[in-house]
Amino acid sequence: MKSTADVVIIGGGVIGASILFNLGRLGVTDTLLVEKDLLGSGSTGRSQTICRMHYSNPVTATMAWESLGIFVHFGEVVGGESGFVETGYLVVVNEEDRNGLERNVGMQYDLGIDTMQITADDLRDIAPMVSVGEDEVMAWEPQSGYADAHMVTSSYGIRAREMGAEIALKNPATEIVVSGGRVRAVVTAEGRVETPVAVVASGPWSKGVLAQVGVDVPLVPVRHQVASLSRPMDKLPLHPTVGDIAQSFSFRPDGSSLTLMGFGPEEEVELETYNQGVDMDVMADALGRLTRRIPAMAEAEFRRGWSGLFTTTPDWHPILDAVPGIEGLYCAVGFSGHGFKLAPMVGVTMSELIVEGISSTVDISPLRFTRFEEGDLLESSYRYRVLA
Numbered sequence: 001m002k003s004t005a006d007v008v009i010i011g012g013g014v015i016g017a018s019i020l021f022n023l024g025r026l027g028v029t030d031t032l033l034v035e036k037d038l039l040g041s042g043s044t045g046r047s048q049t050i051c052r053m054h055y056s057n058p059v060t061a062t063m064a065w066e067s068l069g070i071f072v073h074f075g076e077v078v079g080g081e082s083g084f085v086e087t088g089y090l091v092v093v094n095e096e097d098r099n100g101l102e103r104n105v106g107m108q109y110d111l112g113i114d115t116m117q118i119t120a121d122d123l124r125d126i127a128p129m130v131s132v133g134e135d136e137v138m139a140w141e142p143q144s145g146y147a148d149a150h151m152v153t154s155s156y157g158i159r160a161r162e163m164g165a166e167i168a169l170k171n172p173a174t175e176i177v178v179s180g181g182r183v184r185a186v187v188t189a190e191g192r193v194e195t196p197v198a199v200v201a202s203g204p205w206s207k208g209v210l211a212q213v214g215v216d217v218p219l220v221p222v223r224h225q226v227a228s229l230s231r232p233m234d235k236l237p238l239h240p241t242v243g244d245i246a247q248s249f250s251f252r253p254d255g256s257s258l259t260l261m262g263f264g265p266e267e268e269v270e271l272e273t274y275n276q277g278v279d280m281d282v283m284a285d286a287l288g289r290l291t292r293r294i295p296a297m298a299e300a301e302f303r304r305g306w307s308g309l310f311t312t313t314p315d316w317h318p319i320l321d322a323v324p325g326i327e328g329l330y331c332a333v334g335f336s337g338h339g340f341k342l343a344p345m346v347g348v349t350m351s352e353l354i355v356e357g358i359s360s361t362v363d364i365s366p367l368r369f370t371r372f373e374e375g376d377l378l379e380s381s382y383r384y385r386v387l388a
């Protein structure tokens with residue numbers, strides 16, 4: 001491993017890998033990414049990887065939309081493959097959330113995002129397998145879908161390495177050395193790296209990494225469950241991706257014959273000891289909701305399940321910023337269960353912030369570090385916050 005670098009990134013999830021690649025695009029290639037395990041082994045590898053644009057705030061809606069373009073044109077923009085599959089995305093809310101949905105769709109429309117409010121009649125043409133009640137309200141995004149977490153993360157890593165970056169796996173960062181109010185080095189299991197810039201992109205572990213330099217960041221790990229189901233292919237060859245805010249869960253197709261369902265209560269857990277499997281009673285309840293939404297899923301078969309961690313902040317939005325008080329320290333943390341879809345633009349904006357001192361492609365100041373102490377939190381139009 002090199003002993004000096006212009007930038008050291010701590011964490012090789014989709015966020016760290018995207019920042020590493022984008023630094024290279026800006027000409028900063030004397031870089032090192034350290035990962036305590038393998039690329040994508042944290043939240044990224046457990047993600048449902050849904051890429052939808054429906055958000056309550058322009059900053060995240062814009063980042064999701066710009067990121068979608070990168071997922072779709074990944075070969076040209078990055079190189080390698082993203083595994084993006086266009087499925088369309090349906091968001092369903094109860095009548096009581098009508099105003100929130102209309103507000104979000106209007107905001108997205110003004111941003112140029114391909115979305116529209118639809119009626120139950122429209123839905124019969126678009127996705128006749130999906131069943132909705134008279135008291136439910138919907139929006140449709142024809143271009144949304146899902147991508148492949150490992151393809152995206154490893155493609156970013158490979159391209160960054162081709163530009164000169166180094167990636168050190170199985171190599172935890174054990175200390176960020178700060179003196180005189182600025183970053184001097186990062187100490188890892190393999191040795192010390194002198195650097196003026198450290199970027200914390202350590203997912204659920206970020207609170208501990210930052211605490212070690214006296215920085216308190218309000219991150220809480222929340223468990224989320226995923227089940228992989230076999231579809232009855234004779235009755236249900238395909239379906240769109242659905243954000244079912246009315247029933248507080250989501251699902252998407254997975255390849256040609258599987259469906260991935262994400263569900264579970266907002267359960268705060270301990271990072272190292274949480275249950276990484278699924279709760280079968282909670283899964284059965286979610287399956288009931290899925291069957292209500294797509295009756296043919298009554299014949300679905302459970303194949304396997306797992307749990308992963310959302311790294312939540314008080315407003316369920318990420319923190320993309322320089323860390324105040326320590327020159328050269330940056331963080332891209334707290335993605336609160338929706339960071340995969342934003343990752344391409346997180347890399348673009350964070351690399352601009354690090355290299356040019358300001359993110360010019362998208363104004364990420366609403367996601368600044370100090371917003372919690374300032375009481376200037378982002379707001380969601382809905383109760384189930386991860387869905388928008």
Ligand SMILES: Cc1cc2nc3c(=O)[nH]c(=O)nc-3n(C[C@H](O)[C@H](O)[C@H](O)COP(=O)(O)OP(=O)(O)OC[C@H]3O[C@@H](n4cnc5c(N)ncnc54)[C@H](O)[C@@H]3O)c2cc1C
Pocket residue numbers: 010011012013014015016034035036037038039040041042043044045046047048049050051171172173174201202203204205206209224225226262307308309310332333335336337338339340341342
């Ligand atoms: C079940 C589930 C479903 C999800 N579904 C979606 C979805 O549909 N759409 C969406 O957009 N988002 C979704 N997300 C959220 C998304 O997956 C995350 O926001 C995103 O993957 C976060 O990436 P990351 O790189 O910040 O974190 P991680 O992937 O956790 O990466 C952090 C990395 O840092 C490493 N690390 C930690 N400490 C150290 C250290 N000291 N030294 C070196 N390395 C270290 C870890 O090993 C890890 O690999 C979901 C998440 C989960 C858990």
